[in-house]
Amino acid sequence: GQQVMQIPQYQHVQEGEDFTTYCNSSTTLSNIQWYKQRPGGHPVFLIQLVKSGEVKKQKRLTFQFGEAKKNSSLHITATQTTDVGTYFCAVSADRGSTLGRLYFGRGTQLTVWP
Amino acid sequence: NAGVTQTPKFQVLKTGQSMTLQCAQDMNHEYMSWYRQDPGMGLRLIHYSVGAGITDQGEVPNGYNVSRSTTEDFPLRLLSAAPSQTSVYFCATLRDRALGNTIYFGEGSWLTVV
Helix, strand or coil, X not given: CCCCEEECCEEEEECCCCEEEEEECCCCCCCEEEEEECCCCCCEEEEEEXXXXXXXEECCEEEEECCCCCEEEXXXXXXXXXXXXXXXXXXXXXXXHHCCCEEECCCEEEEEEC | CCCEEEECXXXXXXXXXXXXXXXXXXXXCCEEEEEEECCCCCXXXXXEEEECCEEEECCCCCCEEECCCCCCECCEEECCCCHHHCEEEEEEEECCHHHCCCEEEXXXXXXXXX
């Protein structure tokens, strides 16, 4: 199966600082998805990136997909306490019966100090 | 997270007992899957289904059985519980491929095997 490495595992920031998490793959990806999981909660879909070099923004969140489609990043500008949680990237096979099989990174646990 | 319902939310089992985690969805999604989440490991796919009557194994299928007799339901059976199966279990459904590979997670089932 596809492997995706996510770093860092933990990140502690002061409120107002920026935060970035990275996902890297040794193989070319068809797409990549990002999820957020609040403590004690379930993963919630944030976004899917499909195109090489794609950049998408959601308010203070910026998502990028690398030109070679082997890496991706999630950047949060001016973190707030509501950003606390674990952020996961996930990749999927995009054909046939393997559709729906997601391979998750291990996640980056973000702590925001007020 | 209306649409994907998991029961029970919490369960304690003794080693060797069997049980079934229930998952029901009312979104008419074809694809359903079960993941387990362990600390520092992200989410790992146990079994998945691409439609009623069709199931397949994921990354960590040993010790679990599934069936998909209807589109709505996808139960996960633990045949003989072991302490290594202590985990949080998430059921997920996949929105139609043409609309993008968005996965919706249930709220999770916390299982402890003693």
